[in-house]
Amino acid sequence: MAASAGNRRTGGKGPDVWRRVYEAGDTISNGDGNKEAFFLVSSGWVASGKMLTSGARIVLDFLLPGDVVGIGTTEWAREVVTALSPATVFEFPGAPLERLLTAPRELSAPILKGIARRNARIAEHMASIGRRGAVERTAHLLLELAHRLGAKPDRGRVRFSCPLTQSDLADALGLTAVHVNRVLKDLRESGFVSFRNGTVEIHNIGRLADFVGFDTSYLTLRGE
């Protein structure tokens, strides 16, 4: 399976934590029960998604450094977790549910918080797929990624590098890769966003956020 040079047991995060290194394209967990664990992404981009019997794929959520995935994922949903770029992942092996219940609070609290954030992202994602047009939906995702990466606007301009292929985007957005291509062209030509050679450039983040109704509140805890 995954090549993972540099894997090792870590004491720094408590007992039974593994630090693993993946390359772009590696499968971290294939949802077939081969691996029950929590995952905490430490570097790189990771996708969690599902495969349909038709062969189609849906990406539920992109995981960036600091993001967590695990509860429901393995035991029920049979999600597939994949590295989209070289990535380092901390893995807490064991049944996630049991693991969480027996973990000390200083571990379980941030993990639960990570799960809660992920749930909120997925809820917003569902709203996108279900109720926004392709252009809005695509722009919304790019805005979310910019925000989550902590990219700082310079006079409204935001730029970040992004390893996603158009086909990754398509699977996240519920579109075809061909259509994603056209949508990106559209966004580029209308001066909102350009995404070329692995870097996204949002030309006026405020204007784009207005245009697609992007509201960061689902990424931020109330009162945080």
Place this chain on the structure above:
Amino acid sequence: MAASAGNRRTGGKGPDVWRRVYEAGDTISNGDGNKEAFFLVSSGWVASGKMLTSGARIVLDFLLPGDVVGIGTTEWAREVVTALSPATVFEFPGAPLERLLTAPRELSAPILKGIARRNARIAEHMASIGRRGAVERTAHLLLELAHRLGAKPDRGRVRFSCPLTQSDLADALGLTAVHVNRVLKDLRESGFVSFRNGTVEIHNIGRLADFVGFDTSYLTLRGE
């Protein structure tokens, strides 16, 4: 807000649990921070969803008796929880995250399990909206509901009563109500499912499940 005759404090579920009764159409939690709580549905049908600024609604998940909602819901995602039929709900007030961390294990374990199941349902739901056509998607949802209600097939025939309007279905499926109507007509005329006057009748559950690629595994814990 919600009319709630018969609400009362309950000792039976431990401290700080409220049992509340809602009528169809009542808002249980509007996502504006008016109420922070876990919810455990005890009877009736409940929807959790989001409102977009455009006025559109997306239903993330239907909650049936025994289902739980709460983590991420209130603090981040600002989900709106609504009763779709007369419903009884146990409410555990307080910040869900904190609540879960301090709860005794016999409470936190089933709640976490409920959250995990819900996550799995939502993942499958995303797959539907993102990657299945309208007919498959609709049939898939009806199959899920039949399964979750524990409806028993009688020679392949399943019948259950269902308070959802076509517009509720539309908001869950990412379609318009008009199109849901046509899809239901389609399913009825092709002899798969009829949904009229609040009762769903699946004529041959095996055949339908094959047709839409319905696999119950996301509703069942591995090895359960």
Place this chain on the structure above:
DNA sequence: CGATCAGTTGAGAATGGTCAAATTCGGTGG
């Protein structure tokens, strides 16, 4: 007996998909 809401149906428009053929880009081996 209106009024309102859920469900139906039709006609035409829009959005997004399919198929197929370039073209570009990032390596790799020579």
Place this chain on the structure above:
DNA sequence: CCACCGAATTTGACCATTCTCAACTGATCG
């Protein structure tokens, strides 16, 4: 450095699905 390969991107033409708008029916409720 260059030729070449496979993967990702791009574009065109056409098709399918789903939406929009609009009208109409039927039930329910005060």
